[in-house]
Amino acid sequence: MHSPDIHVRSVGTALPGPAIDNATLARRFHMPAAWEQWIDVFVGTGSRHFARDLDTGEVRYTPTDLGETAGRRALEASGLGPADVDLMVLGTSSPERLMPATVNMIADRLGIDGIPAYQLQSGCTGAFQALDVAHQMLRSGRHRTALVLGTESCAKHLDLDVDVAALPPAEQINGVLFGDGAGAAVLSTNAGPDSVVVRDTFVRLVGLNRPPGQVVEWFGRADLGVKGPAVVEDYKEIERSVPLLAADALRELLEHAGWKDDELDYLLPPQLSGVMTARITEHLDAPGAQEVSCVRELGNTGNALPFFQLERLLPRLITGDRAAAVSVESSKWITAGLALEKV
Structure with missing residues (x-):
């Protein structure tokens, strides 16, 4: 079927x-x-x-x-x-x-x-x-x-x-x-007046034998006396690894979608911070693709942020436009991608 x-x-x-x-x-x-x-x-x-x-x-x-x-x-x-x-x-x-x-x-x-x-x-x-x-x-x-x-x-x-x-x-x-x-x-499954087709999605765990880049603790009543921060982040490892993993994610996404690098009209890169997103975008090989970012104004809102990127992207798309969004999670290292096309 x-x-x-x-x-x-x-x-x-x-x-x-x-x-x-x-x-x-x-x-x-x-x-x-x-x-x-x-x-x-x-x-x-x-x-x-x-x-x-x-x-x-x-x-x-x-x-x-x-x-x-x-x-x-x-x-x-x-x-x-x-x-x-x-x-x-x-x-x-x-x-x-x-x-x-x-x-x-x-x-x-x-x-x-x-x-x-x-x-x-x-x-x-x-x-x-x-x-x-x-x-x-x-x-x-x-x-x-x-x-x-x-x-x-x-x-x-x-x-x-x-x-x-x-x-x-x-x-x-x-x-x-x-x-x-x-x-x-x-x-x-039903198209709307201005809807965009999802051409591909993928999620991949890539953290085997790699220490977590970020740990967020959960404290219960028995843990209230525990000393130490609730959030720990290895920002240097994140700086080193995320651009490389983002590039891998984009290559995998384009391969899955059957698209070439120069056929991409819009790129939605990972939104860690203003500086990191600029560094990641430079590392991604997407010639001619327009960047859609909002982390400088909104901060890193985690799982909310891709929707803010999509909100900025959708009104810009015209028939035939292709967009790729990629994300990297540093907690135990996960890569993900989303390919969209206006038809």
């Missing part, structure tokens, strides 16, 4: 609160002006959004809040409603709770019930993993319309009383790299 084309009918996104620029971060954490300049030069991320109020400490938006807003916007943009959705898949590295799953809480908010719903816990490739699962399930012919989401919140890891000046650079960088947000896409 011939598998149907899978269409991206729409994308919706959500950001919490106002943008927090580097000067605001420096003032809030009593850091010198040189720290602000260090962020600009060595990180290259100018602003980000936080679900937690930096002045009061109040958590103003949860991952469920953000996912609900993004999902609702995606559905409205697609011209479909909650009753049309017969599959949901969420990718996140920061679920609101261990249980109930955040995807089920978002479904409840949207009035969606009686369908399969999956939550994938993963770092930067989680959104691609969610898209891959939805793509394969839709191609099976058992489902027609999927709502695919990515939502992230750093609120649990933001210590507003920490002495930032006393932290080593590897921990300081986590506070400026990441931001909060959510995104959603409606995938369907």
Whole structure:
């Protein structure tokens, strides 16, 4: 039986609160002006959004809040409603709770019930993993319309009383790299007025015998006395490895899709930080492809970020355009890709 084309009918996104620029971060954490300049030069991320109020400490938006807003916007943009959705898949590295799953809480908010719903816990490739699962399930012919989401919140890891000046650079960088947000896409076996066809998706674990590049701890009641940071990142190894792995991912994606390097119109590179994304893009061999990035304005929002890239991409596409998105997760090293074509 011939598998149907899978269409991206729409994308919706959500950001919490106002943008927090580097000067605001420096003032809030009593850091010198040189720290602000260090962020600009060595990180290259100018602003980000936080679900937690930096002045009061109040958590103003949860991952469920953000996912609900993004999902609702995606559905409205697609011209479909909650009753049309017969599959949901969420990718996140920061679920609101261990249980109930955040995807089920978002479904409840949207009035969606009686369908399969999956939550994938993963770092930067989680959104691609969610898209891959939805793509394969839709191609099976058992489902027609999927709502695919990515939502992230750093609120649990933001210590507003920490002495930032006393932290080593590897921990300081986590506070400026990441931001909060959510995104959603409606995938369907039925084309919409401006939909784009998913030509290929892939996800590959490449971490055999490689130490994790990032570790995010989960603390329970018995662990409350544990000393040490909740997030540990080997940024030097990430700097070294991610451009190489991203290039491998792009080559594999183009091979799967049957495309040549010079047939690519748009490139959606990994969004680690402004500086790292520029370095990765230089390393990727995609002559003539226009870059679609947003990490400098939004910060690294993890599994939400690919949806912000897609939101910028879709209105630009004209018939025949081809786009490739790639991602690299450093926690245990995963590569992923997504190929899209406007037909």
